[in-house]
Amino acid sequence: MTSELIKQLFLSFNNKDEDLFLQIAKEYIEKEKRKKNSVFAKELEESLFNKRQPNTKERRFKNELPIPRDSEKGFPLLEIHNFDSYSLDDLVVNEEVKSQLEQIITEFKDSDILATYNLKYKKKILLCGRPGTGKTYSAQVISSIIHLPLIYIRFDSIISSYLGETATNLRKVFDYIEQGMSIILFDEFDIIGKNRDDNHEHGEIKRVVNNFLQMLDNYKGNSIILAATNHQYMLDPAIWRRFDDVIYYDLPNLKTRELIFFNYLRSIKKDDNLDLKLASKQTDGLSPSDIKMIVEEAIKLSIINSQNSLSMNNLDEAINKFLRREKVKNNQMKR
Ligand SMILES: Nc1ncnc2c1ncn2[C@@H]1O[C@H](COP(=O)(O)OP(=O)(O)O)[C@@H](O)[C@H]1O
Ligand SMILES: [Mg+2]
Known part of the structure; x- marks a missing residue:
């Protein structure tokens, strides 16, 4: 929500629309008051009306880290995409899924308000259901609506045939996503189901998934993490507890x-x-x-x-x- 207001603020400045600028600035101040940031709200009011310089402390941001790569083969472990044209109406899902998605988006937009009540927005979401029902698409839609880039991680691309390399790859991915704010999708997280018959040992795959879940538990960043699977029935029920929400995509009637x-x-x-x-x-x-x-x-x-x-x-x-x-x-x- 805050980011949307700021965007509008910038737009109004760009269009030299002073009335709109004032209206949005006031809206923003009201929001700070609702969050009980009364001192800050007062400072903002003063800087808006009293021609006084606000006390600006320079904020430093980390330089963007380079995209992590597999050290053996050198390929990138994730992709970053920007979507801006999708809306929830493009996604045909049942009412329940729709309202779950809406809630995730609203909670994220109002995260600062929730924070004043010591509540957190839903951050870790499991998407499950048959192939082609809209799990990946949902991530693109959410990314579009929230105006944040989608960081896409194909789970099997981080699985390395080299011993120990898989864990390192996972670590690199998590280090990367710990910074910044985006929508993260661990896609085809159904690796357990898919690789049951191939040469990866079942125990090894299980360990990778456990490793992933542990990193997920310890994740302290601000992004929304989505994990998609086509084989939810193969996952250990204990996995459910690690997620703030589970969305089930049914085949359409x-x-x-x-x-x-x-x-x-x-x-x-x-x-x-x-x-x-x-x-x-x-x-x-x-x-x-x-x-x-x-x-x-x-x-x-x-x-x-x-x-x-x-x-x-x-x-x-x-x-x-x-x-x-x-x-x-x-x-x-x-x-
Ligand atoms: N529920 C849906 N409503 C509208 N289009 C959909 C839906 N699900 C899938 N599609 C279309 O099919 C494509 C592939 O679906 P995808 O999201 O990749 O499926 P999944 O990730 O569940 O296997 C999407 O890009 C979209 O064009
Ligand atoms: Mg998919």
């Missing part, structure tokens, strides 16, 4: 699927007889990400066929193609 079709086709010219209800019926069990792929395929088909608008045939064909592909995939898995 009939009505929700229709909404997802509708949203992704919103800006596309469509035939009048396009039956999204039917499309939704045909895609039972598919994820939002699957539906997005189907829609993109259907749009491509209509373009390639030089149609003016997207037809039910295009949509049907794309759905059938997708379902056939799923069938092949599932058969292969059974072999």
Whole structure:
């Protein structure tokens, strides 16, 4: 919230809008009063109206640390992305997930107010559910709304084949995120499930995850840490306690699927007889990400066929193609 006010303050200065500047400055002072920072609020009032220089003590910020890298192979252990175009409405989720996300965002924005009551905003969040249901997307949406960069860490990229290197990589990542303020996503944290059959020993993987959880417990920074997994049932129930909130992403139901079709086709010219209800019926069990792929395929088909608008045939064909592909995939898995 404070950062939003300050941004508006800067904008009003930039636009030379003195009235707006004063209004926002006063709003900010009121906020400080609500936080019971009365001395500071008074100083601010004086600096705003009495033409007196505030007592500015130069604040020093740490230089930005370089992005940590794997010392054996040299690749970066994390990526930093900036998102600014997503809103919560882009994410089609059930009411519960939506309100959980809203609360995380509001608590963060009002963290200074919560702090005056000795309360902390939710900082460590577990995102779980099937692939393609919007976990990574949620992190991008939160980053957009809060106007903070998203630090993206693919969990398996920090797993090193060299003994001891994994722990070092984790340490480097945590040292890095301890400074500054951002939204952090440890993605595909389902490493336990995924690597059960490969050459990593189960015990070794378990140790890495425990190591991660310990560092998470000791994390003292101000960022929001999200950890995403597709295999929540594989995680030890004790893990739940380490998080301030757990968000479960369900596969969309009939009505929700229709909404997802509708949203992704919103800006596309469509035939009048396009039956999204039917499309939704045909895609039972598919994820939002699957539906997005189907829609993109259907749009491509209509373009390639030089149609003016997207037809039910295009949509049907794309759905059938997708379902056939799923069938092949599932058969292969059974072999
Ligand atoms: N709930 C959703 N609402 C709208 N679009 C979604 C949703 N979930 C996924 N998508 C689309 O599918 C893409 C991939 O989803 P992603 O967030 O990476 O899934 P996950 O991380 O849960 O496996 C997203 O970038 C988005 O375009
Ligand atoms: Mg993901």
